[in-house]
Amino acid sequence: xxxxxxxxxxxxxxxxxxxxxxxxxxxxxxxxxxxxxxxxxxxxxxxxxxxxxxxxxxxxxxxxxxxxxxxxxxxxxxxxxxxxxxxxxxxxxxxxxxxxxxxxxxxxxxxxxxxxxxxxxxxxxxxxxxxxxxxxxxxxxxxxxxxxxxxxxxxxxxxxxxxxxxxxxxxxxxxxxxxxxxxxxxxxxxxxxxxxxxxxxxxxxxxxxxxxxxxxxxxxxxxxxxxxxxxxxxxxxxxxxxxxxxxxxxxxxxxxxxxxxxxxxxxxxxxxxxxxxxxxxxxxxxxxxxxxxxxxxxx
Numbered sequence: 001x002x003x004x005x006x007x008x009x010x011x012x013x014x015x016x017x018x019x020x021x022x023x024x025x026x027x028x029x030x031x032x033x034x035x036x037x038x039x040x041x042x043x044x045x046x047x048x049x050x051x052x053x054x055x056x057x058x059x060x061x062x063x064x065x066x067x068x069x070x071x072x073x074x075x076x077x078x079x080x081x082x083x084x085x086x087x088x089x090x091x092x093x094x095x096x097x098x099x100x101x102x103x104x105x106x107x108x109x110x111x112x113x114x115x116x117x118x119x120x121x122x123x124x125x126x127x128x129x130x131x132x133x134x135x136x137x138x139x140x141x142x143x144x145x146x147x148x149x150x151x152x153x154x155x156x157x158x159x160x161x162x163x164x165x166x167x168x169x170x171x172x173x174x175x176x177x178x179x180x181x182x183x184x185x186x187x188x189x190x191x192x193x194x195x196x197x198x199x200x201x202x203x204x205x206x207x208x209x210x211x212x213x214x215x216x217x218x219x220x221x222x223x224x225x226x227x228x229x230x231x232x233x234x235x236x237x238x239x240x241x242x243x244x245x246x247x248x249x250x251x252x253x254x255x256x257x258x259x260x261x262x263x264x265x266x267x268x269x270x271x272x273x274x275x276x277x278x279x280x281x282x283x284x285x286x287x288x289x290x291x292x293x294x295x296x297x298x299x
Contacts, residue, residue, distance in 0.1 A: 001298040002261045009299055010044025010070045011037050011289070012215075012272035015245075015282040019049045019073075020116050021235055025277040031061070033282070038065040040286035044268050046106075047072035055099040069100040070268040071184075071213055078139035079111030079132040079163065090143055098150045104213045104267065105147055106184045108157045108164075109136055115161030120231035128163040136163075137176035144180040153212050155184040158193075161234045165193050167203050174207060183207050188217030188243050188273065191251050192224065201255045208263040214256075215272040216293070218249030238274050245273045245285045247292030257297050269293070 016033040017025035030050040037045055045067050052058045062068060074093050076086045090105075097105060112126035128136065140156065147154045156173055158164050164173050167190070174183065185207065190200045204211070223242040226232070232240070246253055271289045293299055 004299060006266040007299055008044055008268050009042050010268050010270040011042040011286055012046045012270055013048030014272060014274040016277060017048055017050055018274055028277060034065050034067055036283040038067055041290045044068055044070040046270060069102050071102055071104050071106045072097055074105055074107045075110040076107050077111045078136045079109060079128055083139050086139060094147060094150060104153050104155055106155050106157045106213055108159050109162055113162045115234045118233050121161050121234040123231060125161060126163045140181045141178050144178060153182050155182040155212050157184040158189055160189055160192050167199055170203060182210050182212040184213040185211045186215035187251055187256060188219055191219045197252055204256045204259050208259050212267050214269045216246045216269055217273040218244045218246050218251050220244055221250040239276055241275055243273045243275060245271055245289035253296060
């Protein structure tokens with residue numbers, strides 16, 4: 001069993017209000033979101049666009065509910081913009097998370113990303129040049145040093161519609177960066193990318209020692225099939241319900257939990273399953289996810 005002392009469970013606000021699609025959950029308030037997280041039995045949260053920017057205000061609201069911030073998405077643009085722009089923005093982001101008590105920063109390379117564009121997610125996926133790979137690796141190594149100044153760790157979130165999406169791209173990224181650059185492992189994005197259980201199992205196995213943050217999300221196979229056939233964008237896939245909470249889709253999580261238990265994984269596991277809250281009630285699905293994780297892991 002995964003250790004209750006080492007592993008904490010969080011959930012992302014994206015199930016209540018979607019930052020990429022603000023119309024999804026526009027009616028849900030920050031207070032409702034964090035209250036329902038706590039009600040469902042989660043003690044951690046990532047950061048959404050409705051969260052107060054003032055750390056004192058945010059801390060007070062979270063402390064009332066026994067919830068803490070464990071990470072927040074950060075967009076890097078090392079492949080398309082001057083390095084210093086990303087570094088300047090990163091320092092502000094790091095300092096905010098440090099004040100909130102987070103230990104990990106999840107980064108996504110958004111240069112050339114099509115995740116927010118109305119483009120078929122598989123047909124127009126970006127592919128980095130050798131020079132862009134060098135820029136990304138060099139930049140992430142610098143972010144790792146900046147994070148270490150505050151006793152924090154940087155991780156790369158492999159993501160659909162970006163240049164680090166497939167197992168091969170994850171391999172290249174991990175080989176090119178220093179050992180203090182870690183991986184944010186996302187079960188849903190890896191299955192989405194490859195369409196196989198094997199891909200999920202292999203990546204978690206290969207990088208178990210360098211995984212510092214985990215996103216637990218499931219995939220609805222029938223929606224993924226339609227997305228590929230009809231050449232949908234990533235966001236159309238989200239709206240149509242390609243993602244769901246663990247235990248509600250096609251992914252088998254047993255191997256992921258076993259591998260992470262074996263290496264003594266320490267950190268957060270975060271349910272991050274963006275859906276349309278009008279179709280998938282966030283509290284209901286949060287409770288469903290929490291029950292599934294408890295049954296599978298004892299956490």
